Amino acid sequence: MAANRVDVLKAMVAQNPGDSFSRYGLAMEYRNAGDLEGAMAEFRTLLSANADYVPAYFHGGQTLERLGSLEEARAMYRRGIEAATRTGDQHARSELQTALDLLS
16 A cells, blocks of 8 residues: 555656645655655755745654764754744744754
8 A cells, every 4th residue: 555655646746846745745655664765865855845844854854863864864953943933833843943952
């Protein structure tokens, strides 16, 4: 079933590469399937196109932690805090700050 979701999301992203929601969904499916490098590629592509897609910073940071890239995770959380502040998402800002504090 998960492979089918990946295929559907890949098709959606191919059809509309600028759709942040589909790309985020694909990144999450990769992550949930254990393809952390694939997930990070999608998170990075998403954030380069839409720097205010705040959830991608949190889950991207967690994925980087799983990969053992702690400095990159810290940087991802910091950028997420900036994006959450910029967009007025205080709940996400708090979650990102907590994640960052746990790595410090």
